Amino acid sequence: MNLSLSSETFVNNQHQNSAQISLRHVSKVFPGRKGFLNNITGQATSDYVALEDINLDIEHNTFVCIIGPSGCGKSTLLNIIGGLSSASSGSVTMNGQAIEQPGPDRGMVFQNYALMPWMTVEGNIRFAVETVYPKLSAIERKRVVKEHIQLVGLTGAESKRPHEISGGMKQRVGIARALAINPQILLMDEPFGALDALTRGFLQDEIERIWEQERKTAIMITHSIEEALLLSDRIIMMTKGPAAKIDEILDVPFPRPRDRIQVEKHPAYLGLKQEMEDHLYRETRAVEEARLGN
Ligand SMILES: Nc1ncnc2c1ncn2[C@@H]1O[C@H](COP(=O)(O)OP(=O)(O)OP(=O)(O)O)[C@@H](O)[C@H]1O
Numbered sequence: 001m002n003l004s005l006s007s008e009t010f011v012n013n014q015h016q017n018s019a020q021i022s023l024r025h026v027s028k029v030f031p032g033r034k035g036f037l038n039n040i041t042g043q044a045t046s047d048y049v050a051l052e053d054i055n056l057d058i059e060h061n062t063f064v065c066i067i068g069p070s071g072c073g074k075s076t077l078l079n080i081i082g083g084l085s086s087a088s089s090g091s092v093t094m095n096g097q098a099i100e101q102p103g104p105d106r107g108m109v110f111q112n113y114a115l116m117p118w119m120t121v122e123g124n125i126r127f128a129v130e131t132v133y134p135k136l137s138a139i140e141r142k143r144v145v146k147e148h149i150q151l152v153g154l155t156g157a158e159s160k161r162p163h164e165i166s167g168g169m170k171q172r173v174g175i176a177r178a179l180a181i182n183p184q185i186l187l188m189d190e191p192f193g194a195l196d197a198l199t200r201g202f203l204q205d206e207i208e209r210i211w212e213q214e215r216k217t218a219i220m221i222t223h224s225i226e227e228a229l230l231l232s233d234r235i236i237m238m239t240k241g242p243a244a245k246i247d248e249i250l251d252v253p254f255p256r257p258r259d260r261i262q263v264e265k266h267p268a269y270l271g272l273k274q275e276m277e278d279h280l281y282r283e284t285r286a287v288e289e290a291r292l293g294n
Pocket of ligand 1: 030
């Protein structure tokens, strides 16, 4: 059973304008150092084409994972969707509107948590809510913050500062903060990359539970095949860079709500896992061969 679709087929199958996020012919070139800088440092570098001709549609309320060899351009792609970086060419839209900058309609979760170290758990979440909704009454703000502290299981830790809590708890704060501003889309860049395996497993289950509850569109970068299979409706597999492209998009058919034991027993699980392993092996080997000049 072949469950994969080529990116071209996937794009062509979408109804016009039904996608929440659309990328058309998106490329990203990081300019090299040239001109007078070269005279000063003696270190000219050429332009680096990170992404080339990316076409992608992401539907409302889907969970999408992006997977690909290290350095292929996953964060670059996510940052373009988040408005933190702009495409060098092509169009990037959300609900038909061009994405030009970050906005509260997209909540971001980072691998290194990006919390304010001097603020408490409650303060970090409250600060985001106050910034996005300055006119919210104090009572309402308190309710939103409390609700999200409960959602991620941090009740009792409200007054702790980031240095007093574990990595897993820090990431719970990051997730609560991103969700508390009520974004349409959650963008997560390797959110569990810095966590030990056990904590990572717990947080994957938490994300699955929260996602079932919230059903917001989520786009997550991961290096873990098992994580992508547990959480995603679709998995975007990218080729190596430079000029990285979308190689294939896998449809993940497991019923929801998901439980990792049931997922692993699904008849499609091993086939999808094998396909992803083959892809990552092939692309990573190509990176190594290019590095060694073969
Ligand atoms: N600001 C920048 N200037 C120049 N090159 C950059 C810049 N940002 C990223 N790159 C290059 O673009 C490529 C893609 O980087 P990116 O961080 O998006 O990859 P990634 O797939 O997220 O990597 P990883 O899996 O290691 O986190 C890399 O070769 C990187 O060195």
